[in-house]
Amino acid sequence: MSDALVIFTPSGKRGRFPLGTPVLTAARQLGVDLDSVCGGRGICSKCQITPGYGEFSKHGVTVAPNALSEWNAVEQRYKDKRGLIEGRRLGCQAQVMGDVVIDVPAESQVHRQVVRKAATARAISMDPATRLYFVEVEEPDMHEPSGDFERLAKALRTEWEIPEITAGLEVLRKLQPVLRQGKWRVTVALNKDHRAGPHRVLDIWPGLYEGGLYGLAVDLGSTTIAAHLCDLRTGDVVLSSGIMNPQIRFGEDLMSRVSYAMMNPGGDVEMTRTVREGMDALIADLAREAQITAREIMEAVIVCNPVMHHLFLGIDPVELGQAPFALATSDALTLDARELGLNAMNAAARAYLLPCIAGHVGADAAAVALSESPETSDDLVLVVDVGTNAEILLGDKRRVLACSSPTGPAFEGAQISSGQRAAPGAIERIEIDAVTKEPRFRVIGCDLWSDDPAFAEATAQTGITGICGSGIIEAVAEMRMAGLVDGSGLIGSEAQTGTWRCQPEGRTHAYLIHDASATGGPRITVTQGDIRAIQLAKSALYAGARLLMDEIGTDSVDRVVLAGAFGAHISPKHAMVLGMIPDAHLDKVTSAGNAAGTGARIALCNLAARAGIEATVKRIHKVETAIEPRFQEHFVNANALPHAVDTFPELAKIVTLPELSFNSGGGDGDGGRRKRRRG
């Protein structure tokens, strides 16, 4: 027998190879996904495999105990130094000596699947733009002079089939000492552009580099900046963190920031500096907390709405404040992170910004599309991402539409009397007893409900400080379900509602949730103004979705995916009670968590996804809400708080909304809903 059958699992790929062929070589020739950084030199240990012995009836082979060459000195050295799981071999050392079945464990796969954090656990296939390559570079020969960089390029071409490389001055500066320190064996971090062009050398280390290789997925929102630090080798999210967008001092919503830029010469430059400094500080904090160095962070993928996109890039957003809402640039951008003021990363780190869909539909919406893939859906799916602006996608594999809707910051707890951002002490969940009209609630940072005897002690540290975005939505929905608010959104008096908690406030009423004023603490209420703010926000959201449904010519959607603040904190039930989203069966409403952040993470971990979303975005049909008369019409009609039993029969199992009207003139409570149904 001069050759042998080699079967790889889990791929099932098989082929015959001459005896003595290293397993790594066999894997490469069959296109089996087996990792290697050192190129088969027995030093990186990425190519670990598990041979199977004995009878494999499924594959029709019997594997003899000597099917692989004997355990060798290189493997022993590695095991002594770093340890090796029992039964594992190094694929570059073990040679095929007979028919064999070889399992490639997940951690040895280059393109291993990484489970996404989102509720709907899907996987990301690892294929990051930035990868490590170990190479041996030829030493200089003064009779055939060539630059060290050109010989590095040659080595990468020969050993890794990298056709062409380029490098910035930072790398060229350290190239010569590193090559000599590593005795001409070095590890380089290469960043591949998903479009044409050479691979870019981001960094270089002597010998086999065993430090970290990280990337950032950043969701740059108007109100918050959230960043996930990801291990670019495993795809794992190592640490996530967020801060308030420090630009908030120039205006809470996007249009007030555009106004600030228009009214204040140099205001855009000021806001650009502010947001860049904020993001840079966030990255520095993440690195500090994760105990890694800035040098180990190679890449950032950034998603944001168009105004933040322009302000972050240093482009005056004034054109986004007026029709026709022209973007300076809409295509995806790959830039040096340093150019964007991100200094808490590797000096050569790259930043990728997803494409914007339209003047009001940004790279964040593109990221949601990347995460939720409506363009591959068999049924008609509505994807709604709520932040200070709502991004709305509607479509299926035939066609995808997108718009954005200016919901304002109410859903994030801003412009609400007792509102605050989501932080320890903020009320995030609330229930109101339909009979007693008494509330109970939970605050961020404590798992107990407020009617638990241990609650007071458990929250003594944080106190009870206000209501966050998800809390206010639940509060309004619960008030409606408990009969404290009528269909038009009016809060009833104590006489009308039967609870002392409905107290007069000016010419209207407010519902008291928590009163610590006796001890100098806050008095937390939901005011009539709060209800109106939520009504405006949810009407805007509903109207946007409705407009896309009009465009596609449908009265209903098959599925609803809630993303952003929704997915993270707001229960679908309460969202539907409020009439934030169009009618759908409750079991067809799912949460996608922070879909924009997930989309950023996918683009960070999978290079092909970048090309994919860039192509998808070009095919998405954009609908501009700001100039669409029907949007106004839908907006006005959506103002009411629906009569749940009427429109959501499945909600009847949970609660029956009283048909109340606290208006002297009688209920317009479900008139809006009826009008909407005609739309």
Added chain:
Amino acid sequence: MSDALVIFTPSGKRGRFPLGTPVLTAARQLGVDLDSVCGGRGICSKCQITPGYGEFSKHGVTVAPNALSEWNAVEQRYKDKRGLIEGRRLGCQAQVMGDVVIDVPAESQVHRQVVRKAATARAISMDPATRLYFVEVEEPDMHEPSGDFERLAKALRTEWEIPEITAGLEVLRKLQPVLRQGKWRVTVALNKDHRAGPHRVLDIWPGLYEGGLYGLAVDLGSTTIAAHLCDLRTGDVVLSSGIMNPQIRFGEDLMSRVSYAMMNPGGDVEMTRTVREGMDALIADLAREAQITAREIMEAVIVCNPVMHHLFLGIDPVELGQAPFALATSDALTLDARELGLNAMNAAARAYLLPCIAGHVGADAAAVALSESPETSDDLVLVVDVGTNAEILLGDKRRVLACSSPTGPAFEGAQISSGQRAAPGAIERIEIDAVTKEPRFRVIGCDLWSDDPAFAEATAQTGITGICGSGIIEAVAEMRMAGLVDGSGLIGSEAQTGTWRCQPEGRTHAYLIHDASATGGPRITVTQGDIRAIQLAKSALYAGARLLMDEIGTDSVDRVVLAGAFGAHISPKHAMVLGMIPDAHLDKVTSAGNAAGTGARIALCNLAARAGIEATVKRIHKVETAIEPRFQEHFVNANALPHAVDTFPELAKIVTLPELSFNSGGGDGDGGRRKRRRG
């Protein structure tokens, strides 16, 4: 007749076109080189042509007076506003109405030929990397949203067939206001990479931009930095200027700068900052003097030796100080000028560095090769460029060899007792009467010889301050020809030479050229040490050339081209008397002026030349002098000052060198020459 014959001169291209075809359209279809920036809108006037009327027997046509459409309002408006030479028409307005002969004047040709300044007047074909394009961009449409930049890209694709563009943040920042200010008609400056990749938008102006478009050809030498400011539309050199390389305070020659970097931590960084600041200041001065703005300077092409190359890029040159003299990178580089600290240019300006040939043979040698094209020569040509280092090329169309030789700064007047750099007051020409042994000389800044009665007055301002590089070479050669110096380089005594000007100085003698010490001025002599310094320098130069001749297996060359300091100031006759260059007939010795600067200028004005020289450099065979034992041998043997009559019969017409020996032991005067002849 529905179509007509159109013949263009001087190209002779001809074709038939339907009546009514604009001349510009006909020219484009025939591939006639007719310029247009506005794309045929009648506003840029670049497409001016001169129709010919009457009998053209050479072309076999008779052109009727109505062969072109009538003079129109657009042409009249242009003529009123800017003027138009009598008989000229605008090619985009004049339509073909009958057989016609059309001359394209030189200034209307895109690829017009520009005469090079060098003695051998050859032409550069204009095809610069940076050109202007006038475009009309579609206005934004909110129903089909796309970025302004993407619509600019589309317009350039449609109107100018530019496949793809990219831009930095600076340009994106000003894009929107400029597009609106220009009412969607703008001029962009595009920079094309001669390798793959998109065109880069360097700048954008509203409407038709009529300001300047300049580039710099910079020769960054160890001792001086010379820059030519070129008009990128005409190819003309608008202004040239030079400064001392401020790095000179870290060491006069290259190796002392490498030593400085090795001995002083951070010394390389200090030298990098110094040279960048120097070049930036030079550029700012040029712009000020030429009365143009930094924004109008779009590009710089930089040539330099390897040590300056590395120091300018910010790479520690330590490896260039020791075998195997490895370059960090040898290939050509295209960078942002800002990255190199060049702020006195457009914010998006690009810098192109020619490739280095080897660790001791730099981008300056590549530029000389580009200027002198030895690789296309039918006969064997030796190209010698002398600065602080000598770059030597030898070859013909079959094969080109290159080396560099460490001549030291003597040829530039440094390390010479009365030496100084070339500046007003420096002796640059000198003649010594063979009979009286009296000198006469000329100084920089004055056209008179020192024996002219008006000389004293004419030089009263500058004084007579020292001897520059070309002056010392002439002085030594003249001293040899006048019998003041023997073949070994010894200066004779007053008794031996018969002139009081040969005065004792220590144990040797010095020849007094000028003495102003009575009035507190300098005493200018040529000392024995000066002669030795020149001997060392010329021996190094000769040995390098000889080494290449050995390598190619020849004892003689067909032609010698002298470049650099040589070409500019040193007479071939004196160079040959000194034995600086190998034997050649005097009429086969030509001067190429500043060939490195010319090469830089060619690369600036002609994009194809960049690809060309990059390919040529890869084919040049490099010879490393530092490790070649024969170099030492040639060096020692070349030390003598030759006996001219023996080796240059054609020089006998000019002068007969006395066969002197001032050595007690008798002449080794032409022993060196004889040995060399055996080489």
